[in-house]
Amino acid sequence: MQESSILSPMILNVSMLSKAYVGKTVLKDVSFHLEDKEKAAIVGINGSGKTTLLRCILGIEEADEGSIAFSKEKKMDYLAQQHADIETENEDYDTLSGGQKTRKRLEEILQEKPDLLILDEPTNHLDIGSIQWLEKVLKRYDGAVLLVSHDRYFLDRIVTKVIDLERGKVRMYQGNYSAYAEKKRQLREAEWKAFQNQQAEIKHQEAVIEKLKQFNREKSIKRAESREKMLLKVERLEKPEELENEMKLLFSPRESSGNDVLMAKELGKSYDGKRLFSHGTFSLQKGEHVALIGDNGTGKTTLLKILNGLVQADEGEFRLGSKVKIAYYDQEHAVLNMEKTLFDEIQDSYPDMNNTKVRNVLAAFLFTGDDVYKRIQDLSGGEQGRVSLAKLMLSDANFLILDEPTNHLDIQGKEVLEEAIRNYEGTVLYVSHDRYFINKTATRIIELFSNRFDNYIGNYDYYIEKKEDVRAYGDSLQKDKMPLEAIDPEEAQRLEEKESKRLDWESQKELSAKRRKWQNALQKAEEKIAKLEERKEELTASMEEVGSDVGRLMEIHREQEAIDKELEEQYAIWEESSLELENLE
Missing domain, CATH: 1.10.287 (Helix Hairpins)
Structure with a gap:
């Protein structure tokens, strides 16, 4: 692979890049370019080659074929997902959270004013406030940005180009994430329609040819032969590849709950002398899909644990309504037995399921063959998340309580989960930092802010529109109250x-x-x-x-x-x- 300088305004040019590991092709003839000051995202499912592509651009790995051209007079810098390298250099970092490390490291990089900033999952570990800070920084940033992220709301606000990696190949789309998703959907539909139409036309012509031959007359046989020649000249469209690696997820309550699902009154909790929240009075009605949001450390996960009976509230009480059955998704996957295999985890939890049904369920969550005999502790975070979702689906519950359910899911997995929640007839209460996910699934938002609960009847866009007014009103009430x-x-x-x-x-x-x-x-x-x-x-x-x-x-x-x-x-x-x-x- 060669490296050379290129003229402005193009700052980076990747041409016909290919990379394989042990005979498995990860990247194949990947070509795209990045212009000076342009902000672009690389998207694709887990394992599609995004990180490999970044590592090739950074020179960490060598491509098998192709070239990468970057302007010699320009400067490039990189923000990795992990910060272990920083921790060894600076002890002040063993005291910072993952989000604080990301923010501090990015501030240090920006002081160097690189012409191209490469970011790998920069919103991981950040709360919503920190992500909004990052958006403002990148919007003002004068250089080019190339990033990998599963945060679609973030991508919508930052990027103007999307580089889609699918089965090792790349296709570029102009616009933000939503524009890309719609264009890709339309393109996929058009490809399928064109293929199906051509197949129908071929079958029609073949039927006509067969009919003409059956007439067994000179003219009809000549017409059949003429049509056959024309049919041979038709350039056959390849069948579009089926979408792979997509979970099959459906939430379906076994029985309906009563209209009143949850009633909480005056809930309060403190840890180590720090007040998380107080006067937590709210209720959930049947069919509501409610997002619980707030900065890190405001007590969102603690509240979910209180409602699941895992933690005791310091004051207040709550009760569940008639026929309410809860299923809990824990972001730390404490509901999983790390010593068990996937197969045993499902079968032990649902002993009425035979071997075939257990395998079918696991296959729906992308675990096939000998994968089902892996131990839970040997799985990645994303794989453990899929096992937890499988158990959640099998629970037949009518009230889902979810703590960061989109963590570790790729974009395709998030979209499958969104669709499942939108179609779910039961009640949902979840914590999430994924604003795109909230926008798609929430009918109401409760924000933990300033030790209190602020209520918004709408999705995330509605929350953004109304939050200043609601917060001001809440502040005035707090100020007036003794x-x-x-x-x-x-x-x-x-x-x-x-x-x-x-x-x-x-x-x-x-x-x-x-x-x-x-x-x-x-x-x-x-x-x-x-x-x-x-x-x-x-x-x-x-x-x-x-x-x-x-x-x-x-x-x-x-x-x-x-x-x-x-x-x-x-x-x-x-x-x-x-x-x-x-x-x-």
Whole structure:
């Protein structure tokens, strides 16, 4: 592999890069470029070669083929996932958290003002506040950025180019992550549609050829031969590769809970003299999907452990509603027995399952063959997470409590989990720093802020829009209130009832606005569908009148195709609106 200088504005050029390990191809003919001051992301499932590609660019590993060109007069720097190298150099780092190390190391790198900054999972271990700080830093940063990250919300706000690694090959997309995801979906659908259409046309031609041959007349045989020659000249499209390495995940409660799922009153907890939270009064209703957010150290995981009976609250109480069955996903996977094999972990937890069913479940979570006999302790964090999700799915619970469920999952795994939660009819309470995941799955957010619980009826974008107002209001209430011990019990109850009524009124106002929005969308979709269906019937009837006018028939056909396409869009809007209205009800 050779290295040479290139002219601005291109700061990095990777050309036809290939890399294999023990005969397994990791990168194949990878080519892309990065312009000066451009911010790009490398994305792909776990094991797709992202880290290998970064290591080749950094010169840590040698590619088998291809070239990497980087401007000689430019400077490159790198922020790795791990910080072990820093710890050995500076003892002050054995006292910092993972997030603090990331922030400190990045600040040191930025002081050097590199022209190209390479970041490998920079948001790992960071809380939401620190990630927002990082976003601001990178937006202001004047150099080029090349990063690997599973944080899709972060990618949406930072990058303008996505380099997609799939099966060792690369494809570039302009835009942020959401634009890339939509373009990739459209492209995959178009490839499948083109392949299926060609296959249908080939089968049709083959059937016509067979029919012509059966006529056994000179003219028909010649026509058959002519069609065969034309068919041989057709350039066959390759069948698009099936998506691999995708979990099969479905949450389905065995029985429904009552409408009141969880009622918490005046919960409080302190550790080592530090108050985490107090006056934790909130409730969850059947079907709600609630995200619990807050900075590191505010007590989110502690609250989940209290609700699971693993930790005692210092004050207050909570109770579960009728027929509520909890399943708990622990980010530290304490629910797993590290000494057991995957197979035994599932079978011992669900003894009614036979060997075939156990293997089928594990296969749905990407464990096949002898993998099922690996010990839990020998698995990676992501693999342990998949085992925990498998047990969660098998629980048939109607109330899921999840602590950082997207940790260690690649983007594809996160999307599978999102879909499973969106389709789940039970109640969910989860802690997550993944803002994209929260946006996709939460119908409500509770923020642990300033030792209190702030409530938002909406997803993460709604939280961002409203948080300053809600925090200001919460601060004013805290400022006006005397310490709880000094308040007369009757006065405290009166204040609580007043606040409860205000929140209830605001909730109803929000719900009414959302209901009007989706009702209007539903009505418009129904009206458009009716008109389109009516026009489609008119066109079908007119085809009989047109007769053999090929030009007019083609016009009608094109209009019918356009109508079918618009009908698909309107039915999708109708379905989404109906679902949203059902959820609101």
